[in-house]
Amino acid sequence: MFALAEDEVLSRTRGLEAELAEARSKIKQLESRIETDALLDIFNRRGFERELTRAVLQVNRYQRTAAVVFIDLDDFKSINDRFGHLAGDATLKAVAETSAMPGLRRSP
Secondary structure (H helix, E strand, C coil), rough: HHHHHHHHHHHHHHHHHHHHHHHHHHHHHHHHHHHCCCCCCCCCCCHHHHHHHHHHHHHHHHHCCCCCCCCCCHHHHHHHHHHHHHHHHHHHHHHHHHCCCCCEEEEC
């Protein structure tokens, strides 16, 4: 009977370990989603702020240099107003893809 109980404990432990691994995987996916723009697959404000903080810490710690690039699409609203939101989305995607630099875009 003791051996059976030990087998049950081992089986339950394996099951719980598998559930934990699945939960960790889901958490990682959710964390990625909350920091990524769904349309453009680039950092949203939250992801940008996290990465900026990380970069500043690295610059200070390792005496490196860094740059921040800001892109402003002048009169972008007129694209949405004149051609519709699908055209606006396509414009944003084209700008994001064209200006993507290492570290800016998320890996799939």
